[in-house]
Amino acid sequence: MINILGSLFILVGALFCFLGALGLMRMPDVYNRIQTGTKAVTLGVLFTLLGVGFLHPDWWAKLIAIGGFLLMTNPVGSSVIARALYKAGVQPWRAEGDR
Amino acid sequence: MTLAQGIQFLALFVFAAATLLGLLRFLLGPATPDRLVATDTLTVVATSILVFMAAFLDSALYLDVALVYGVLAFVGVIALARIIETGHK
Amino acid sequence: MSNATPKAAGHIDRHPSTESGLTLLVMVAIVWLLLTGSLAIQELVAGVLVTLAVTLIAYPRSGILGGVRWSFAxxxxxxxxxxxxxxxxxxxxxxxxxxxxxxxxxxxxxxxxxxxxxxxxxxxxxxxxxxxxxxxxxxxxxxxxxxxxxxxxxxxxxxxxxxxxxxxxxxxxxxxxxxx
Structure with missing residues (x-):
């Protein structure tokens, strides 16, 4: 039972990763790609970690270490890329008819 | 094959699809920043896959691999972003 | 204070202090505990040594960790x-x-x-x-x-x-x- 629950969490995590990658493909400009990429994939990793925690409860300490590290660094990485683009003068995409 | 294993195989395919989409964005570009964003996303997906593989192959060693991979990928992304910011092509 | 770090973003004090060093020490200790995932006595002794060594080495760069409000809550x-x-x-x-x-x-x-x-x-x-x-x-x-x-x-x-x-x-x- 607990194995099925853990596997389901992993599957949900994989689906969020897929969603992030899909957003990467669909979004019209680089800022929006960063947005969908970071958010969905971060939650995807967290769900995967949770699922693996269910499958192997004795690994919890290292899983928390990985999760905490990703939560701290992943947004920083995205912000640094966005900042570099902004400083380099890349303007955000605007919808047609919106100014 | 138990139901849990079936779900895990399904997850494996979804992860593969996510990686493929990320790779497609990496190949299509159109500019360096897009590729960098794709790289960033791909590394996190890869970390996720490594953690999953630890459970799938029942070996805690992959967790250490995932952690070190995550650290190195983060440093790499920061370094590349710095290069874009200061304008070295 | 602000003239010592002219390139820092904003008027933020990034100098290491006892307080930022303490934050660093606690963070390193937590990371060690999570990575080893055990409370065996030899792991703890090694952990104390490693934590102190890392804190001493990284202390000059610990200024960015300053600003935690310490309390029991x-x-x-x-x-x-x-x-x-x-x-x-x-x-x-x-x-x-x-x-x-x-x-x-x-x-x-x-x-x-x-x-x-x-x-x-x-x-x-x-x-x-x-x-x-x-x-x-x-x-x-x-x-x-x-x-x-x-x-x-x-x-x-x-x-x-x-x-x-x-x-x-x-x-x-x-x-x-x-x-x-």
Whole structure:
């Protein structure tokens, strides 16, 4: 039972990763790609970690270490890329008819 | 094959699809920043896959691999972003 | 203080102090415990040695960790913050899912600025991180007390105070209880 629950969490995590990658493909400009990429994939990793925690409860300490590290660094990485683009003068995409 | 294993195989395919989409964005570009964003996303997906593989192959060693991979990928992304910011092509 | 770090973003004191060193020590100790995942006596002895060594080596760079408000309720405040954060992360992901899966791609991106009351580098970093992971917003830059934010669904002609209330206030309230 607990194995099925853990596997389901992993599957949900994989689906969020897929969603992030899909957003990467669909979004019209680089800022929006960063947005969908970071958010969905971060939650995807967290769900995967949770699922693996269910499958192997004795690994919890290292899983928390990985999760905490990703939560701290992943947004920083995205912000640094966005900042570099902004400083380099890349303007955000605007919808047609919106100014 | 138990139901849990079936779900895990399904997850494996979804992860593969996510990686493929990320790779497609990496190949299509159109500019360096897009590729960098794709790289960033791909590394996190890869970390996720490594953690999953630890459970799938029942070996805690992959967790250490995932952690070190995550650290190195983060440093790499920061370094590349710095290069874009200061304008070295 | 500000003239010692002329290139630092904002008027933030980044000099190491006893307090920032303490934060570093606690963080290194927690990381060691999580990585070894055991309370065996030989692991703990090695952990004390490694923690002290790492803290001593990294102390000169620990200035950015300054600004934690130490109290006995600190773990509780961090948990409350994590709860607020997790809720926002879930909301943001359903938001992203809706936008990505809708065929017409309903986005209206724009760039806004937000003002923060947090004064420490650690606090601003945590705020910027939280904003990046919450619905439709991405921190682009932090300069002094102004955060530049890319908003995926930006209302037209929004001013600084409205944007601050919409984006940053929730997190600031949770963050200000344990970090300056």
């Amino acid at each position: 600190l773990p509780w405040y961090i948990l409350v913050y994590l709860w607020v954060f997790t809720l926002a992360l879930f909301k943001s992901n359903f938001d992203v899912a809706r936008r990505v899966l809708t065929p017409s791609l309903p986005i209206r991106p724009g760039i806004v600025q937000v003002r923060t009351n947090l004064t420490s580098a650690l606090g601003r970093m945590l705020l910027a991180n939280s904003i990046t992971l919450t619905p439709g917003t991405l921190t682009i830059d932090v300069e002094n007390d102004l955060l530049t934010i890319h908003w995926i669904d930006c209302p037209p002609d929004i001013d600084l105070d409205t944007a601050t209330a919409a984006i940053a206030t929730d997190f600031e309230v949770a963050l200000r209880r344990f970090v300056r």
